[in-house]
Amino acid sequence: MLTHTHVRPIEWGDCDPAGIVFHPRYLAYFDHCTNLLFAEAGFDLASLQKRFAVVGYPVVDLRGRFLAPCRYGDEVRIETRIAEFRNTSFDVRHLLHRGEVLAVEATVTRVWAGPHPHDPRRLQGRPVPEAVRMALSRPDGEGVEPRR
Helix, strand or coil: CCEEEEEEECCHHHECCCCEECHHHHHHHHHHHHHHHHHHCCCCHHHHHHHHCCCECCEEEEEEEECCCCECCCEEEEEEEEEEECCCEEEEEEEEEECCEEEEEEEEEEECEEECCCCCCCEEECCCCHHHHHHHHCCCCCCCCCCC
16 A cells, blocks of 8 residues: 655644643644645545545544654654545554654544535545545555546
């Protein structure tokens, strides 16, 4: 599977009064990394919305383990890849390392969602397009589908 690696510093605003990353900040990191993974595969969110008439891929489940603290000034490396595709949903796996230490691991389930046909205020799961599956399932280093 295609893996996106993102390196970032832990900033002052990411931390709680104890000086460690406030846990919701990790979720923001992981959301950003999911968007970066899709963009690396040739499907940034704006092009997905236009090409496939979807709203995006909202989160419906989240599982995480916090194994080691990260603090202001630490540099972390986040590895993101698709762990599993199902018909309308998929799991995104995130591994956050501080140096060589695995600090956080999370699996986020998302749904490929478009507007509900009878109620525009609601979303409806749709099958993940084959082109998206293929681009995100390719081994690292292989070509990217051209953007449209």
